[in-house]
């Protein structure tokens with residue numbers, strides 16, 4: 001959804017430079033790659049991991065496409081996240097929000113088959129979250145998550161993080177979620193900072209000042225989520241994540 005705003009080939013070297021300067025390991029990850037072409041472009045750009053999202057296809061077709069991408073990515077040392085079941089909604093989208101559709105949730109038995117047959121490295125699961133804002137309260141299916149975690153031994157990923165209560169995040173992480181995708185709230189925080197600055201200084205004409213406001217809003221939001229996820233200082237001590 002961000003291809004309307006950024007040129008991946010132009011942006012990748014900038015992000016790589018920032019990653020090299022960071023005092024912690026950084027994964028350069030493509031989110032929701034929808035085609036083989038996009039995945040290959042990301043590999044050429046030096047991404048260290050990709051998500052291939054074949055979730056709209058029936059199981060067999062999702063397996064076939066994902067396996068092809070896993071074979072290609074693994075041959076050059078790039079890890080692959082895939083999605084089974086469907087996390088609906090629109091990332092960063094409208095204020096109206098979405099209700100999760102239980103018929104599209106991940107089936108634990110299918111998850112086991114999918115992971116076995118594709119050789120994927122991480123699995124995004126549909127357990128009640130949606131991309132973008134929620135219509136009403138999110139209601140996560142923790143029993144389903146526990147059952148998927150029991151049957152699958154790779155890291156599980158939760159998309160649609162915005163709007164999920166802190167306690168639900170903590171429980172989901174205890175049950176096996178290893179990566180959370182969190183975007184819309186960072187966008188809202190950036191826009192709110194810009195609105196506030198323009199309210200205080202309606203005559204402002206320095207566009208880069210607004211970019212700095214956006215950056216502060218995003219940084220504050222990310223910092224808060226790192227605390228909620230229990231990830232503070234995760235790389236202060238040697239651990240498998242940091243040695244890879």
Ligand code: 13P
Nearest residue numbers: 132159160162181183184
């Ligand atoms: P939110 O925008 O709902 O936080 O979800 C982000 C996401 O899942 C990106 O893949």
